[in-house]
Amino acid sequence: MVRSGRQQSVKAARRPELRLPELAPWDGRELEPDGDYDGLEFADLDLAGQEGVGARFMDCAVRRCALDEAGLAKARILDSVLEGVRGVGTDLSGASLRDVELVDARLGGVQLHGAGLERVVVRGGKIDYLNLRKARLRDVVFEGCVLVEPDFGGAVLERVEFRDCALRGVDFSGVRMADVDLREAAVLEIARGVDALAGAVISPAQLFDLAPALASQLGVRVVP
Template sequence: MRAVRRPELRLPELRPYDGAELEPEGDYDGLEFAGTDCSGQSARGARFMDCALRRCALDETVLSRARIIGSVLSGVRGVGTDLSQAMLRDVEVSDARLGGVQLHGAALERVVVRGGKIDFLNLRKAKLRDVAFEGCVLVEADFGGAELERVTFDDCTLARVDFSAARMKDVDLRGAAAVDIARGIDRLAGAVISPAQLMDLAPAFAAQVGVRVE
């Protein structure tokens, strides 16, 4: 297993964001969004470079096709955040409380997701390279058709995860606290699991090949 490359973060001295509404195709550089309510706003195609979003509300915020680079998202919360086809590179996400996040078709590279809980995460057909999930809870995460390379799930709870049509290379599930695969058990080629996880997943493997266990 090749080790996951971590984000290379060197935030400069940040300037407070002035609180104006986000703009599509906006350019945000070296800013700190502290407790900003971005609910319902659109920053489609915007660029966030060397920014920190702390305790921000992202309910129904549109960030599709946005580029988030060298940035930190801490304590963000929201339902229905749209990050479809976005690019996240050298990003740390910590203690997020999100639901129904749309990341389908997105590209994530050198990203850490630490702590928090994300429900109904949509990563269909996304590309994840050098992504570390640490100590977080993912409920019904959808990786359908996604490409995962050098991805780890340390101390994470994966509940009813969907790996249908996913492609994996150097994916490490051994550190996960719990792994519950709803669909796509046949797509684990390229992943590593522990002997204990193999025993837990044995019924699903048996069902996949049509073996009855009585």
């Protein structure tokens, strides 16, 4: 079920190489559906409840902004940095994130179901109840962050790494994995979907911790 943890058996995720141009400060009042934002810096703004459905953000930086209940479904976020953002209930369902860094975020209930993430790094911060159901993740790195009850149900993960991060109560139900590296996760608590770990690599210590769940999945009783 779980492949060998030899280094040569795991393809490393490709990370984004961001080189933002000189940015102009955003001077608009509110985001607009299908808006086009290029080379802008959104800093220290309250974007709570604003509607940017289908908007495109290219070469942008979003820093220390409030995103509570922001409507960004089907948005395209490209070659951009989101740093120190915070909020509950941000809607990014069906969004596309490519060559993006999400740094020190404090988010809860983020909706990314059906989204596509490619060459994305999530570094630091804490995200509660992250919804990535049926999303597609390719070349994604979770690094030094805390994910509380993230839901990857039915998602496709390819070249995804979890490094020095805490996965608490993760749901991997129905996930399809290829080259998913869990060995360096500081905490790995799988609530559901241990049977979907084919295509992942784990450490010997993690295998020991997961042994009861794996035995239960196989119908094996362990009797002293």
